């Protein structure tokens with residue numbers, strides 16, 4: 357009979373999180389045991405009618421009180437410090453070679469997009485064993501929870517804000533994916549699988565164009581590049597700063613001064629707000645001329661998926677390329693500067709390619 361008590365351990369965090377979990381269970385059992393035992397002993401010993409001495413009842417014992425205060429306090433601090441180690445890893449920076457995956461949660465499905473291959477999947481996520489991945493997630497409607505017990509990972513998938521998590525799957529297998537936030541009628545059906553494949557199987561899966569055998573897929577950077585032109589971003593945010601707006605080259609990851617006197621780091625969430633509601637956090641020194649693109653599927657609106665594509669493209673124009681970009685910029689002030697690094701290989705119809713199914 358296959359009746360596992362615990363899910364499999366399939367990520368770099370799994371064993372350390374289990375260790376903490378079992379320690380907490382053991383401590384709970386021990387302290388519950390001590391209290392229950394004393395309760396029983398004293399109830400029996402001092403029950404009504406027993407001939408034990410009831411003289412001089414104790415009104416306080418400093419050493420006893422110090423003992424039951426200091427020992428649990430030290431245990432608590434130890435657990436806190438111990439738990440902080442995997443916590444800071446999970447929510448910290450991923451390794452620089454981690455591949456990016458974008459996740460959109462919606463009622464009632466999970467939509468994944470692999471940034472570097474462009475492969476999309478619904479309710480399935482294929483990963484290569486031993487390779488670090490960073491998942492950037494957002495919800496299109498209500499709060500969902502990305503929860504994969506075998507990876508010991510749970511992260512809220514929120515509307516309006518990107519959350520990230522990174523991990524390294526380390527055991528080949530097929531694992532449950534759940535939604536851990538009650539999100540409506542079909543919440544219980546918002547499930548899927550994470551497939552961790554061997555390098556050979558993964559390479560074959562990728563070569564086949566994913567589970568759906570897609571003939572060709574654009575990467576998120578390629579789609580974002582096309583959208584950057586389609587939405588006219590390029591007119592004000594070209595290869596160099598112009599009177600309307602700053603160039604996007606080398607912008608990602610920097611800290612900018614805002615027109616309201618505050619400063620902010622240019623990250624995914626900053627860019628998201630800058631596209632949707634530019635005046636909320638305008639970079640100092642530029643006029644308030646940009647009107648935003650509200651999220652949605654109508655005219656002049658932009659989908660969550662295309663927002664991720666655009667951000668992915670702007671990210672690809674990050675710091676590292678600043679030097680090469682400025683040379684290219686001289687050659688053509690209006691072209692999308694980093695086209696040397698990310699040539700617009702495919703000008704396909706974005707209306708179909710850029711949207712989720």
Ligand SMILES: [Cu+2]
Nearest residue numbers: 500535539546
């Ligand atoms: Cu959900």
